[in-house]
Amino acid sequence: MNDQLPTAFDQALAAAVRAPSPHNTQPWRFVVDGDAVEVWLDRDRVLAVADPAAREARVSCGAAVLNLVITLRVNGLGARVRILPGAALPDLLAVIGLDGTRRSTEQDRGLAEAVHRRHTNRRPFADRAVPAVARARLKSAALSEGGQLEFLDASGRYPKVAALVRRAESLQAEDPAFRAESAFWTGRAAESPDGVPTVAFGPRYEIPGVVCHRASHTNPAVPSRAFEQDPLLAVVLTRDHGAAADVRAGMVMQRVLLTATAEGLAASFLSQPLEVHGIREQFLELFRGLGQVHALLRIGYGHATRMTARRPAAEVTAQRAEPDVPAV
Incomplete structure (x- = not known):
C-alpha cells in the first residue's frame, strides 16, 4: 500500500x-x-x-x-x-x-x-415550497444509487402517512420500554460524542397534530414555534427487501440527504411508523407496488442548527x- x-x-x-x-x-x-x-x-x-x-x-x-x-x-x-x-x-x-x-x-x-x-434539523422549516428542479435532483440522486424517492404530496398517501406518524408517536409515548430507551440516548450534553444533545432538539410546537419532530426531541427551554403545516414528506424505497436492501437503502438515502444539503435544503426523519409493530405493516401497505420503504423524510428550507x-x-x-x- x-x-x-x-x-x-x-x-x-x-x-x-x-x-x-x-x-x-x-x-x-x-x-x-x-x-x-x-x-x-x-x-x-x-x-x-x-x-x-x-x-x-x-x-x-x-x-x-x-x-x-x-x-x-x-x-x-x-x-x-x-x-x-x-x-x-x-x-x-x-x-x-x-x-x-x-x-x-x-x-x-x-x-x-x-x-x-x-445534519438532522428538528426545527421549523419555512413555508416555502421546494421547487421542481430541486425535487428532480433529489429523485435523480436516489435513482443513481439504485433506489427511489417518492414525494407524498403528489399522491393521496399524505394524510394517511401523517395519521400513522401521529398514532405511532402516541403508542411510543405510552410504552415505558421505548421511553426508557429514548431517554438513555437523548438529552445529552452538547459535547457528548454520541446520542442527541438537548441543544439539537427542536422547540415545542404551537399547534398540536403537526408532523415535525418526535415529542421526545423537544427542548422545553426554547420558546414554542409554529412549524410548517404541510411539510414536504418523501419516502426512500428499494425494489427488494432484506438486510442487503437495508444497506443499499442507506446509500440511497444518504445521497438524497447530501444532495439536499448541497441544494440548501434541510431534512429530518420521521421514523415512528417504521418502529411500531402493527403501524409498520399499515405504513408499508400504503406503498405496496412501489417497493420497500426504508425511511420517511421531512424536507424543506430551514435555519442552520447545531450539529451533533x-x-x-x-x-x-x-x-x-x-x-x-x-x-x-
Missing part, C-alpha cells in the same frame, strides 16, 4: 462516521484490511425496542458506506462496493475496495463537501491482524 492510501482512508473514515443514525447511536465498526474497508454492524448500538430487527441500523451503516465512497472518489480513487450480509456473517454489511484511480466530478466534490455540513458530535473514526476502526480472520 503506497503512502497515499492511509491518508485517503483516514479522510474516508472520518466522513463515514458523519452518517446519520437513530438517536445518533452510530451502530457501525470498520476494519481496514489492506486496500479494503469492511463495514460491520455494531449490535451493541442497535435500539432493542425501536429497531429490534436492526433495519434502521443497517440503513445507517449504508449511509456511512456512501460517505466513505464519495470521499475516496474526491481523492482520485475508484471504489467498488460489495454488499454482503449473509447467513455466515450477518453483521459484515459491506466491503469497499479500491478500484484504480478516477477523476472526481463536480458533483462528487459537492457531495463530499456536504458530508461535513449535513461523533465518535472519532479511530475509536471505531480496527486493522486486520491476519488475513481472513475477522477483527471484530
Whole structure:
C-alpha cells in the first residue's frame, strides 16, 4: 500500500462516521484490511425496542458506506462496493475496495463537501415550497444509487402517512420500554460524542397534530414555534427487501440527504411508523407496488442548527491482524 492510501482512508473514515443514525447511536465498526474497508454492524448500538430487527441500523451503516465512497472518489480513487450480509456473517454489511484511480466530478466534490455540513434539523422549516428542479435532483440522486424517492404530496398517501406518524408517536409515548430507551440516548450534553444533545432538539410546537419532530426531541427551554403545516414528506424505497436492501437503502438515502444539503435544503426523519409493530405493516401497505420503504423524510428550507458530535473514526476502526480472520 503506497503512502497515499492511509491518508485517503483516514479522510474516508472520518466522513463515514458523519452518517446519520437513530438517536445518533452510530451502530457501525470498520476494519481496514489492506486496500479494503469492511463495514460491520455494531449490535451493541442497535435500539432493542425501536429497531429490534436492526433495519434502521443497517440503513445507517449504508449511509456511512456512501460517505466513505464519495470521499475516496474526491481523492482520485475508484471504489467498488460489495454488499454482503449473509447467513455466515450477518453483521459484515459491506466491503469497499479500491478500484484504480478516477477523476472526481463536480458533483462528487459537492457531495463530499456536504458530508461535513449535513445534519438532522428538528426545527421549523419555512413555508416555502421546494421547487421542481430541486425535487428532480433529489429523485435523480436516489435513482443513481439504485433506489427511489417518492414525494407524498403528489399522491393521496399524505394524510394517511401523517395519521400513522401521529398514532405511532402516541403508542411510543405510552410504552415505558421505548421511553426508557429514548431517554438513555437523548438529552445529552452538547459535547457528548454520541446520542442527541438537548441543544439539537427542536422547540415545542404551537399547534398540536403537526408532523415535525418526535415529542421526545423537544427542548422545553426554547420558546414554542409554529412549524410548517404541510411539510414536504418523501419516502426512500428499494425494489427488494432484506438486510442487503437495508444497506443499499442507506446509500440511497444518504445521497438524497447530501444532495439536499448541497441544494440548501434541510431534512429530518420521521421514523415512528417504521418502529411500531402493527403501524409498520399499515405504513408499508400504503406503498405496496412501489417497493420497500426504508425511511420517511421531512424536507424543506430551514435555519442552520447545531450539529451533533461523533465518535472519532479511530475509536471505531480496527486493522486486520491476519488475513481472513475477522477483527471484530
